[in-house]
Amino acid sequence: MGTQVRSCPxxxxxxxxxxxxxxxxxxxTVRTKCPHCDSTVRFQLVTAGANAAGPKMGH
Incomplete structure (x- = not known):
């Protein structure tokens, strides 16, 4: 898994x-701390479907 770009809830x-x-x-599931507000957040990873490998650029 590489860099994750997420918005803090x-x-x-x-x-x-x-x-x-x-x-x-x-x-x-991954857990991290927001570097801006220091709250602990959890994210569900997309493991199935069209977006599982990340966004597709182009057509």
């Missing part, structure tokens, strides 16, 4: 998180 700022900035809880 509390302060709504974008977080650019590298591999060493987040903890993998299970195969579908």
């Amino acid at each position: 509390k302060c709504f700022q974008l977080m650019w998180l590298k591999q060493d900035h987040y903890d993998v809880i299970d195969e579908e």
Whole structure:
């Protein structure tokens, strides 16, 4: 898993998180701390479907 770009659910700022900035809880969930407001947040990873490998650019 590479860099994750997510918005914080509390302060709504974008977080650019590298591999060493987040903890993998299970195969579908990661936990991290927002660098802006210092709140602990969890994210569900998309593992199936069209967006599982990230956004597609172009057609």
